[in-house]
Amino acid sequence: MRFTEGLAMKLGCFPSGWLSRLLAAVLAIAWCAPCLAQPRLLTAQVESSSQSSRTHGPIAVVWRLRSESTGLLRGSLAATVFDGTDVVMRVTTDELALATGEQSYRMILPAIDSSHGGGGAAYGGVRVVLRFVGPDLKTDLGDFPLRISDQWERTMAVAVCDPWQSQISNELRDFIASLRLETYCSSNKDQSVSVIPCHYRPKDLGTEPLSYCAFNVLLLAREGLAELREDQLDAITDWVNGGGSLCVVPDTAPLQREHLGFLNRLAGADNGLEPLIPDAAGRLSLAGAAPRLAAYGLGRVALLTGTRDKPVDSSEDLRRTVAFLWRMRHDMFGGFVSSGVWELPVVPADANAANQGPWDRNYFKQLRLERNRTLVPSPMQSADQLLE
Structure with missing residues (x-):
């Protein structure tokens, strides 16, 4: 310290003590630099x-x-x-x-x-x-x-198992969008239901049925099916049996023994349906066939016969698949398949009256704050009138 101060005074460049403080700061920075540069x-x-x-x-x-x-x-x-x-x-x-x-x-x-x-x-x-x-x-x-x-709001989730993540084709992206129920609603005023797609790499799907209870529908398309392990397939089977909805698009992906057994168990010979028999390369030839919609336990399985980029051939087959997977109410099923529209009942003029009619069971009551600062019931359409 005395050396640096004396040097500064002899040089006449810096006031006493200034250079020593500067050198101390430089040394401190040099000592801390390795710590600052070290990544977490x-x-x-x-x-x-x-x-x-x-x-x-x-x-x-x-x-x-x-x-x-x-x-x-x-x-x-x-x-x-x-x-x-x-x-x-x-x-x-x-x-x-x-x-x-x-x-x-x-x-x-x-x-x-x-x-x-x-x-x-x-x-x-x-x-x-x-x-x-x-x-x-x-x-x-x-x-x-x-x-x-x-x-x-009632929010529902569609899990998409795909190794492509953001690189999926526009056609598959459109099919995923077609599974969103809110896009079929006839009224843009009803925002009480929404469907959110969630994307998972095959290795990130769980090996226990409980982990799939975070979703309403699971979509397995091509490699999204072919890359799953047997313990994951067993967990999905148990989840469907307990009430889950599964949509499978095998396309032409070569399948292993465990994948073919999985499909036959849910939507083939083991479920009382026509057996699914692959060719020598392990590929299923389903082109031209109608979507195979099957119940399994308390759940539902849709085996689509198109390609990953075009899972179904017709708009009616698409709507039938959507209605089936989402467990659409029987009184809404036929009209939705033919028109592709979720029609809402007309709200009576006395919707907020004390004696409300049967329509009241099909609406969710939202409390909203009026200008006079009083809480009054206001009807808001919900998915209850569409789904079981």
């Missing part, structure tokens, strides 16, 4: 396209974890879920062993009824604070919003 050992991102938000259903979240450690990182993921400022749940995984590089982890959260919901598919103030807790590393991984349906 573990980072996390949520696969937003995979997040389900089925009303009153469990929430499926896929985490993308990236480790920069040179060895295994052992520890658990600890998730704290907030609704606004309130803690609504804490979830801790079993111990994980994370190797260097990127890997995924699928987490199933219990259903959440948010009191801070926004309109439509808004995030509604629900978020997850994620931490990694291990013997050698404890670190915050981030604060992530969760997509939760509004309390006035």
Whole structure:
């Protein structure tokens, strides 16, 4: 210190003490530079396209974890879920062993009824604070919003199993869009129901039936079926048996023994239907046949005979498949298949009267705030008049 001050005074360049403070700052920065440049050992991102938000259903979240450690990182993921400022749940995984590089982890959260919901598919103030807790590393991984349906809305989820993710064809994208019930509604004023597609790579689908309860419908198309393991197929079978709806488009993908057994069990010989017999390469030849719609246990299976880019040949077959998978009410089924429109009943003029008619059972009551600051019931159409 005295040396630097003396040098500065002799040089006459700097006031006393200035150079010593400058050199101290430079040395401090040089000492901290390696720490600042060192990357975080573990980072996390949520696969937003995979997040389900089925009303009153469990929430499926896929985490993308990236480790920069040179060895295994052992520890658990600890998730704290907030609704606004309130803690609504804490979830801790079993111990994980994370190797260097990127890997995924699928987490199933219990259903959440948010009191801070926004309109439509808004995030509604629900978020997850994620931490990694291990013997050698404890670190915050981030604060992530969760997509939760509004309390006035019925949200349903279609899980699409595909290895292509954002590279899917326009035709398949159109077919996925055709599974969205709200697109068939005759009134643009009814926003009480929405269907959200969730995309999963085959390796990210679960091996236990409970994980599929986050969805209403599961779509397996071509490689989305062919790349599934046997334990995943068994879990899907149990889920369908318990009430799930499955849509399968085998196309010309070569199938293994377990995949053919899976299809015959749900929509073939084992279910009292015509057996599905592949060619020598393991491909099914279904071109030109009508969609095969079958009940399995409490669930439903639609085996479509077209290609991945054009699963069904006619608009009527498409609407029949949509109505079947979504369990459309019998009194709505025929009209929907022929017209492709979900017709809403006319609301009587005395909709808010004290003595309401039978139509009242087909509407969801929303409390809205009038200008006079009083709460009055206002009818809002819901999916109850369309689905079983």
